[in-house]
Amino acid sequence: MKKVVYFLTLGLALGFSSCSNDDAVLSSESANSVVNNSSKTAKTAVTDPSIGTTTTLNLTSSLLSSGITTTGGKYWENTYVANTNLSVDIFTFSHTGTSAGYNYWDGFIVSNVNDITDYGSGAGPGGSDGWVPHQWGTMAGSGFGTSTTTTPGTPGTSGDPYIVAYWSSYLDPVSPEGTTFSESGFSNWIKIGDTGIYSVEGLKINMHPWPYYGCLNGDGFAQPFASGDHFELLIYGVDENGTITDPVTQTLADYTGSSLVMPTGWVSVAANKLQALGNVQYLVFQMASTDSDPMYGMNTAAYFCLDKLSVKRVY
Template identity: 75%
Template sequence: MKKVFCFLTLGLMLGFSSCSSDDDVLSNENDTARKSSGLTSKSAVTDPSIGTTTTLNLTSSLLSSGTSTTGGKYWENTYVANTNLTVDIFKFSHSATSEGYNYWDGFIVSNVNDITNYGSAGSGGSNNWVANQWGAMAGSGFGTSSTVTPGTPGTTGDPYIVAYWSSYLDPESPQGSTFSEANFSNWIKIGNTGSYKVEGLKINIHPWPYYGCLYGDGFASAFTSGDHFELLIYGVNASGVITSPIVHSLANYTGSSLVMPTGWINVNTSNLAGLGNVKYLIFQMASTDSHPDYGMNTAAYFCLDKLSVKRIN
């Protein structure tokens, strides 16, 4: 779903964030027009020793100054340009503006426990989603106590990552090409100079596409037999070459059944191993409900947690 989609939705999320012309492979630290390294600074991440496994650990401190909303908080820098979310050895892409309108893409952190269907109200069927785009259908990060009830404000659990994919930048089918941070909306840089094997990753469907696939939302159509919605995950090797993607299903209507798990789901570990040793992960999305010019009608959001990697060299 491109930025054009967001413009048609509300006129709040139009336009393009500025991009760098820096084409350096695997080294875009000066690409400040689009990204900056670290949460608030440009300090380099230090690689752990070879053989060390690191698992993404999202703590409540990441949201100590977060923006309050129904059911929790989301990252304070969501609409701040030239900021990246950096946690442990993971640097998450992020682009934003608040000049005249609010827009963001890439990754943010949230602990919002709200799974309301905001697509059922308002003109056009999806107008209320932009103000309420911070949730995960699981209701909280992976591993939160079972006493946390999704959709019940006041029982917010562990933080998790919310991602919005804006496809206007991304080349289609990029496997085999050379990676540059400035050319992709959603990427995660792992460590500094090392290469890593991806050992685990948990994915959760976001409420906006969940209800859009189930009921439609004014842009998205309710899924019928044969429809599907998935997340594509690419790796980038030490030479800067993008691997073939692995595909993780978010929604799949086969026969008479629409399958959309609402809990955290493990990405197939053997598929993750097939990415090889990587320095970056790239995320794209695909849906059978798409416009030939404007991209996906299905809302291009997903959630992730517990990314686990082992340093190889």
């Protein structure tokens, strides 16, 4: 709730500015009661490949040909547009957006921003307002397998696109495994194909700069991690009956012993973890952190990045 009050307040201050002004970009944990989930009803025609075909997410520069220019690259032009899901290959990524009075988004967008600066020292309430116009990066600096030489953190230099995700923790039910999935009930989901069923063969995950520096230094909401703290991505499947599977867990930050471990490069989620999801129609993503309030949820910024999702049609 601290974040809700902060971003609603900041939204009133910034929302009357032009939506094309990058300094007026607003996104983080705003009140979902204000935004609602109408964008999740958007449909895009997708054709399933033949049984046995493996499809790997291929993010091309054309996805950002009309993107919004910011420090170090571009992000998706529809980030703040309602009723727009992101569709790439056979994958449909959930997305909620609005620019009515203030800017808000959750779900997934595409970016090629190469900026890993720590913006967590803002002077406004909460100390996180420096992140508001700079929430588009990944600690690797570029998508997985960038063909050009890209040094992370070099403003004005961009590499291959990748997916940025923001999880709206105020929307999702806690521990949803065993329940029935609906698109409108979850912030971050990926639909695979149309009516086919798929096994998940591969996935690359990367740390987003906001939670990275929040775990390292704090950001006004988040506290610097200490021994015993951890931050994780939870990945659920949805089977052919619409039932949500038990999650697999991918650690993003872990303070074990005397050191904080946070990989900055792309990390492959272990194949045996992904296979444990079984055969699925959707993937659902949630997050967890030891830096959390029992009533208001995570203080750690709820962002992560992904690339090279690979699936095989089973039937």
